[in-house]
Amino acid sequence: KAGVTQTPRYLIKTRGQQVTLSCSPISGHRSVSWYQQTPGQGLQFLFEYFSETQRNKGNFPGRFSGRQFSNSRSEMNVSTLELGDSALYLCASSLSAGGEYYSYNEQFFGPGTRLTVL
Amino acid sequence: GQSLEQPSEVTAVEGAIVQINCTYQTSGFYGLSWYQQHDGGAPTFLSYNALDGLEETGRFSSFLSRSDSYGYLLLQELQMKDSASYFCAVIAPEGAAGNYGQNFVFGPGTRLSVLP
Numbered sequence: 001k002a003g004v005t006q007t008p009r010y011l012i013k014t015r016g017q018q019v020t021l022s023c024s025p026i027s028g029h030r031s032v033s034w035y036q037q038t039p040g041q042g043l044q045f046l047f048e049y050f051s052e053t054q055r056n057k058g059n060f061p062g063r064f065s066g067r068q069f070s071n072s073r074s075e076m077n078v079s080t081l082e083l084g085d086s087a088l089y090l091c092a093s094s095l096s097a098g099g100e101y102y103s104y105n106e107q108f109f110g111p112g113t114r115l116t117v118l
Numbered sequence: 119g120q121s122l123e124q125p126s127e128v129t130a131v132e133g134a135i136v137q138i139n140c141t142y143q144t145s146g147f148y149g150l151s152w153y154q155q156h157d158g159g160a161p162t163f164l165s166y167n168a169l170d171g172l173e174e175t176g177r178f179s180s181f182l183s184r185s186d187s188y189g190y191l192l193l194q195e196l197q198m199k200d201s202a203s204y205f206c207a208v209i210a211p212e213g214a215a216g217n218y219g220q221n222f223v224f225g226p227g228t229r230l231s232v233l234p
Contacts, residue, residue: 033222035222035224042205042224042225042226042227043161043205043207043224043227044224045221045222045223045224048221048222056221058221090160090161092161106151106163106166107161107163107222108163109160109161109162110160111159111160112160
């Protein structure tokens with residue numbers, strides 16, 4: 001079974017530009033979560049999508065947005081890039097159906113997209 | 119709000135046993151998971167505890183005490199390849215719509231160095 005794939009793997013942008021990152025989850029996984037990883041802040045949760053709906057959102061400004069398609073593939077968009085947005089952006093997929101009585105399903109992480117903002 | 123604390127660094131020698139602690143403060147709690155991340159790699163799942171007690175998976179074990187808001191990851195028979203960062207993560211019910219969905223909050227990570 002193929003793992004989680006993310007494209008592109010590396011990206012260099014300048015301040016003020018916008019960027020779109022893509023994530024293809026493991027086949028059959030309907031939940032996709034996005035994280036930002038930086039040396040100073042660690043792994044921070046951005047948002048989670050399930051069945052094309054955003055179920056959860058972390059504490060990030062509105063410049064960070066995402067969406068999920070009917071085939072569970074997800075995209076993340078960052079507009080008006082700032083220097084501080086330089087980070088590794090990780091996507092993770094799981095089978096999770098959510099809810100209070102759900103069974104935990106481990107998250108499978110993709111290799112990440114390394115974004116550098118100049 | 120939610121916050122997790124872990125030691126920033128731990129060093130041990132091959133063959134030893136090491137324990138990485140995690141304390142958390144969350145407004146809701148489903149369970150605690152642990153992930154390993156090698157330099158330049160993606161995090162990979164190690165374990166999950168929803169109930170109090172010890173879960174064992176090979177050389178790795180994970181413990182949870184919900185009443186103490188505390189958990190730990192125990193690594194036995196350390197090998198050089200265990201040198202990596204280890205993250206605890208709380209799975210909490212905070213969501214965009216009431217109690218639906220899940221929210222992950224990761225700890226700052228513990229860098230484990232295994233020496234020969």
